[in-house]
Structure formats: structure tokens, C-alpha cells
Amino acid sequence: MDPLVDTVIEDARWDGFGLPAVAIRAATATLSHLGLATQGFTLCVMGCDDAHIATLNADFRGKPTPTNVLSWPSDERSAEFAGEVPDAPEPGPPDDPESLGDIAIAWETCAAEAMAAHKSMPDHVTHLVVHGVLHLLGYDHEDDIDATLMETTEQRILETLGITDPYS
Template sequence: MIELDLIIEEDRWSAIPDLEAVCQTAFKAGATVEPAKGVVSLLLADNDALQALNLQFRAKDKPTDVLSFPADPMDRPLLGDIAVAFGVAEADAGAQGKSLADHLTHLLIHGYLHLLGHDHEITHDAETMEGLEIKALASLGIDNPYLMN
């Protein structure tokens, strides 16, 4: 079971009805395809916050949609931290023709899988990670985000 520690720093996230339930459902779906138990600390912030984190931890001076910071195994039950930028997520959802709630769900499953060690830097690993995301999203009735419209 995944326990959620939710921190909402950007009020515009309230555009998603039942926001905390959406987040919990996303992590539950992620845990059905890649089981884990522990705590995920989730920061729902704005683009400026994600840009600062992206610069500090990845040396990239631009906002990004989602960042994941896996915890050290010594810090269990903490699995790690995930941060999501409202502006980038909202723009991407609109560009992809999907609801913000569905896109956030995808970003959280993606971030959760990163906490568990999955990555998408090489093709084989990307295919594995995307397959898990697709399966978790399908369990919630959300379409494959990697299919072109």
C-alpha cells in the first residue's frame, strides 16, 4: 500500500475535483503493476518551483512536468518525492487533448515508477516503463498516452 503525503503549493491544482483521491488512485494503479509499500511525498507546485528543482538537481534551467527523487533504502518506508508543475502539466494536457486529471494520473504513475528504479534513457528500458504505465492507466480506463492522435 502506498501512503500519500500531499503538499499543494499551487492553488490552481484545485481545478481537479477530488484532487487527493485522483492522486491516491494513480499510486494505487501504479502499485498494481509494480508493487511496493511505503510513503510517497508529492508536491503539486507551479512552474517556477519545478524550474528551480530542475536546475538544482539536473542542471536544466527550465520547468518540467514531473520530477522524481527516489529515497535511499535506509529511509524506508519513504519511497521518495515527486514534484509536478501545474503550468507544464496543464499545457501538455491541452496539447494532447486530455483532461488535466488524466494527465496528472499519468505523470504520477510515471514518477512512481521512477521511484522504484525504472528509467527511460535507453530504448529497452523505455519500452518496459511505458508498458507498465499503459497497463496501469488502462486499469483506470485511461487511453494509452503514447499513441498518436
Template structure:
């Protein structure tokens, strides 16, 4: 089963972030070959942190050598190809998949630029971050297309539009 450990800090507004993170993470996992994690007896924990641009900038500088905030960072705790083995052999039935961290200012700015709700954009970024935890990336075109396809399907299941459509205003 998927369990979300969510923390929210200012300036993120009050909202049902726990529910949104749970739905987004499940939608992402279900559309991958790791979909069986939804029904496994082991508790697969994903930490979602909603924080400030300053904290994300510090993490981005420390772990990626980039001294600027970004919308989402993902920190996998286990290799995706070892996930099944780790899950089956977990001593306490719990596996920490990893951390997904969102920067409020960057996310809010992108949402405003796209004319969408902050919660909808956060759902997309949580889906995106969870896919990174599962080993997906967008380094080359083939990987990016596969990842974007899963994101589109996951967001559609949540009733959200395709985030990669180019808007003609």
C-alpha cells in the first residue's frame, strides 16, 4: 500500500494537500509496471514536502549543484530495479520510496502563468516527482515521451487536463 507523509510549510495555503498527494501518487504508481505496490502488504512510504523556494534552492544547490529554486525535486531512497526485492524482504513491512519536494513560489508562478489552480499544478508535479522515484527520467526524447505519457494518463484519471498541451491564447 502507498502511504504519504506530507509536510506543509508557509507560504503554502491551507488545503487538502494530504488527499491531493495521496491521489496523485497512487495515480502515478498505478500506471507503471510497479502498480502492484498499490495492493502490496508492505507500506510504501513517499514523503511529500511543500516548502519555500529558499529551501528548495538550498537543496538544489547541495544535491544538484544548481543555485536556484526549481518546481520539484525528487530524492529516491532505493533503486527502482530493487524495489520488489526490498519490498518482499522488508523487516518491518515498511519501505521508504523517497522524497518529493515542491517550491511554493516557483509552483505558484508556473500555475499563474498557465492559468491553472495551484493544486492542479501541484498534483502534476507530485505525479512527476513520484515517477522520478520509480526511475523515470526525461534526459532523452524517448524517456521524456514515456514519462509524459504516464503523467497525462495519471492526470486524466484525476480529472485534470494534459499539462503538455500548448495553449493558443
């Protein structure tokens, strides 16, 4: 098990895909880009199907439909004002790392989106995990200025991984 990312597989297609490696790569790149060490933090990424994520979306957001990715931060980390970068969390000690929270990602929706956008599944899933980790760190896209900040940050992180701009 990687000390940064705990991966839970609920749909076997994620095993064949290699979700643990993709999640570790995406989370490491996100933290590194933001100047955070990967030591001292942990998060969980769950690979599930559309049926399970639709249930989660209904339970937590009141939207009983599948979505690509959901995230549950372990703490409120949003910036005080729109357009500001959220404050970075403090890492925990090696024997008790700070939990950033949980991410769930749905196979069918991700596969359909990747195909529709003519993107590879690994690139699309990497983007969604980066997106989820940013949510765990307090980024959001509730208004235009925050959406621009989050999207720009995602683009820069993905560029470090050799992945083209997902918004173009």
C-alpha cells in the first residue's frame, strides 16, 4: 500500500485499468505542484461503477444520477474569499499522516467521457483524480473566478504529467 493513496476497488474494471498507479501519480503531482510534500498526507480513492456513484451522489448532493467523480474533504479548507488560493493543510507526522479525504470515481461515466472527448482513459482519469484532490485541498468551481483558478491549476499540473489541456 502506498502511504499517500489508499485505493479501494469496488468494480473489477478498475483493477485491470491500474487505478492505484494512476491515483498515486495524480495525487503526487498535485501535491508537488502546490509545494506540499507527499509525506504526512493520506487520501483514499475508490473505483466504483455508475450505480454506486449515483447512490452516493443522491445521498450527499441530492442528485440521484451518476457523475464522474465525487470528493469528501476531511476538513473545510476553502479560501476565505473567491479567487484566493486555499491555505495549505499541515502535514501530520509519519505515523499519523493528515487525511485529506476521500474521492470516488465511476467507471462507466469516465469511460464514456473519455471516448466522447477523444482522450485516453488514463489521461481522463488522471485529470479527474487531480480535480478531486484539488477539491480535498479546498479548491472549488462554484463561481467563475474560483473555476478559473481551479481549471488553471489543473492545466498546470496535467502539463507536468504530459497531459494536454482537458478544457480545450
